[in-house]
Amino acid sequence: MLKLNMSVLFLFAGSVHAMPVQETDAMAFPKDISCNIGSSIGETEGRSLLPDVLARVGSIWQPGDFQFIAQVDGVGSHHLVFNLHHNNIPVEKQELILSIDNNCQLFRYQYRVVDYKPKEDAGNNSKIKSIDEAITSLKTIVANPDEPLTRSIQAQANRLRLLNKADHSQLPASYVADEITGSPLYRISSNKVLILGYQLNLPSRNPDGLLELWWNSQRSSPSALPRFPYAKRSDKQSIPALSPWQWQGYGQHPQRTLGTDYVVNFWEVWPPISQSLSINTADKLQTANLVFLDSLDFSWDFEDRTFAELWNNSDSDADSAAEKKRKLTSILTNVAYADKGIGYAANTLGYGHLLPSKPNLVLSTTASGGSSIYKPAFDIIQIVDNSCNASLYDPGATLHEQGHSVFVRLLGLSRSNPVNTAMNEGFADYWAAGFLRQDPKWNGSLSDFRSGACGKTSADRQLRTQLYDYFDGMEAKISSSHGGITGPEGKVFFEPMLAQPLLAAMEDLIKLHGEEKGRKLADHIVLETFAGLSVDASYRELSLALLVNARRFDPSLKAEAIYRLRLTNSNLLPRQVEPESRVAIATIMPAETSVTLVNHDSANKAERVTVALPNQVEQNIELAASEKRALTLPSPQLTCGEVSSHRLRFVIGKTISWYKIRLIPSH
Numbered sequence: 001m002l003k004l005n006m007s008v009l010f011l012f013a014g015s016v017h018a019m020p021v022q023e024t025d026a027m028a029f030p031k032d033i034s035c036n037i038g039s040s041i042g043e044t045e046g047r048s049l050l051p052d053v054l055a056r057v058g059s060i061w062q063p064g065d066f067q068f069i070a071q072v073d074g075v076g077s078h079h080l081v082f083n084l085h086h087n088n089i090p091v092e093k094q095e096l097i098l099s100i101d102n103n104c105q106l107f108r109y110q111y112r113v114v115d116y117k118p119k120e121d122a123g124n125n126s127k128i129k130s131i132d133e134a135i136t137s138l139k140t141i142v143a144n145p146d147e148p149l150t151r152s153i154q155a156q157a158n159r160l161r162l163l164n165k166a167d168h169s170q171l172p173a174s175y176v177a178d179e180i181t182g183s184p185l186y187r188i189s190s191n192k193v194l195i196l197g198y199q200l201n202l203p204s205r206n207p208d209g210l211l212e213l214w215w216n217s218q219r220s221s222p223s224a225l226p227r228f229p230y231a232k233r234s235d236k237q238s239i240p241a242l243s244p245w246q247w248q249g250y251g252q253h254p255q256r257t258l259g260t261d262y263v264v265n266f267w268e269v270w271p272p273i274s275q276s277l278s279i280n281t282a283d284k285l286q287t288a289n290l291v292f293l294d295s296l297d298f299s300w301d302f303e304d305r306t307f308a309e310l311w312n313n314s315d316s317d318a319d320s321a322a323e324k325k326r327k328l329t330s331i332l333t334n335v336a337y338a339d340k341g342i343g344y345a346a347n348t349l350g351y352g353h354l355l356p357s358k359p360n361l362v363l364s365t366t367a368s369g370g371s372s373i374y375k376p377a378f379d380i381i382q383i384v385d386n387s388c389n390a391s392l393y394d395p396g397a398t399l400h401e402q403g404h405s406v407f408v409r410l411l412g413l414s415r416s417n418p419v420n421t422a423m424n425e426g427f428a429d430y431w432a433a434g435f436l437r438q439d440p441k442w443n444g445s446l447s448d449f450r451s452g453a454c455g456k457t458s459a460d461r462q463l464r465t466q467l468y469d470y471f472d473g474m475e476a477k478i479s480s481s482h483g484g485i486t487g488p489e490g491k492v493f494f495e496p497m498l499a500q501p502l503l504a505a506m507e508d509l510i511k512l513h514g515e516e517k518g519r520k521l522a523d524h525i526v527l528e529t530f531a532g533l534s535v536d537a538s539y540r541e542l543s544l545a546l547l548v549n550a551r552r553f554d555p556s557l558k559a560e561a562i563y564r565l566r567l568t569n570s571n572l573l574p575r576q577v578e579p580e581s582r583v584a585i586a587t588i589m590p591a592e593t594s595v596t597l598v599n600h601d602s603a604n605k606a607e608r609v610t611v612a613l614p615n616q617v618e619q620n621i622e623l624a625a626s627e628k629r630a631l632t633l634p635s636p637q638l639t640c641g642e643v644s645s646h647r648l649r650f651v652i653g654k655t656i657s658w659y660k661i662r663l664i665p666s667h
């Protein structure tokens, strides 16, 4: 990868000086490259920028070496994905993504292209010689029910268990061999050789979807990677007109509504609360806004009756009344939030063009596999009970999975890697929190409802408290999509690490601009950052992109200052001045801590810093560029032998930030 030695100046809002922030090697935010607007913005406009951008990054490649692959339009933004090609065949992951605004001004580019010419494989070992041969061979494989690939879709179908509405028989899962499509694609091997392969699209029915496969020409079968989409799914449905439909259900935690009268099996005791929901058909529990797939546990045999009828009728059947009511409550809660979230993304935020087809929603009480999930290959959100009935009526689950469905639509190509997947989880928590926070009693936990009904759950992530800091090199340690990574200062959970500062910035903007305008501004800044973002972006790049978008959407620079502070507090943005270590030795008598501060600026910028431990007298020092200096700070009272965490308060210019530090007492 080419190293770009460019430094970009970022203005500190509210201060008079400019602060250099470390520029990453692959992503940059130019202000001086633009194109001529054509009838619309697309490949032609992007192509006209290639010579300037390639010169800027010092590329060994020419504009003609790039093929136009995909375009994502955001809100006032256009993201054009170009790939390196060889003999008109794209080379996977060799991307140059250009982001242009409506004035044809380039505001971001992401250059992730090798700086050597890979050799072409002689093809002596290839078992598959052409795309036609790959497609024909795949048809033979899917005709055999014993092939691993054929069994994999059967496994999907078993989890979803789709039922025929008419007779409740289980629908047989199948591949549509006649509709297989594909195209050749190169991959660069570790020894810098171009290996030819084939990207294949395999449509499925029951569940309907598109499995995307990679077939290395040197292997005898394709790899069953359902998450290798190199083409975007085609749009299935247009949005139907909405009309209101009255329904009843529990829109918030029953414990809050019922207070001390709350019992765990509340639906047996208390009548539902009236709410109203927009549904497309007249008085029927059915929506085409979200396409429901029938599951064994939630069959739709009652869709032609009103909720009140269903609720009252279930009382006459004493044995299963509680179960029926629980299912109804689950269905309505999930439908409500699924509609609300997608409606907000499409109509309020302006991403309707990315949502012509809606994610499908499947509710299951007995699905194997435990957690709720979003399956991009089928565009399905499956909500399962996850060992707790309340999981099915906790809107946090639907909203989190819905966040994934929004995230994949923002990407240029839906390929992924572990870091991008971890960012996707953080985004999904942020997306859910934007809705959950509208309940004034929300306690900041993603699975608040589940926790209330069933105690602590695995998804019990706290999104309102700053608990986790990014650390350098974190990306290399991420290997799974959920959970924690052990860093130098203990475990970091990467979902709240990203979601918490984004939510905090949203709440800051809401304080400034009010609920509607503040939230919309925050969501535009965040969603526009992810729109067209390379899946190979790092957290620091993501954070810089957030600042740039904050500036684009709020020229007053107030939003930028908010994001800078929140991201810095979680260490997602580097500080110019910071302690040398997150661990400090403190004496007990007198209560003092020695902290060494470093000014990372290698240019010539001296910095005046005010620093203090909680509720202690502050110290004020000036550090020259590259200077390192120890200072002694008054400490809070410590107990002998007990290590404790504290927030060091930093004031540089007018910006206050915090830095988590552990104090180890010594005699």
Ligand SMILES: [Zn+2]
Pocket (backbone or CB within 6 Å): 400, 401, 404, 425, 428
């Ligand atoms: Zn998730």
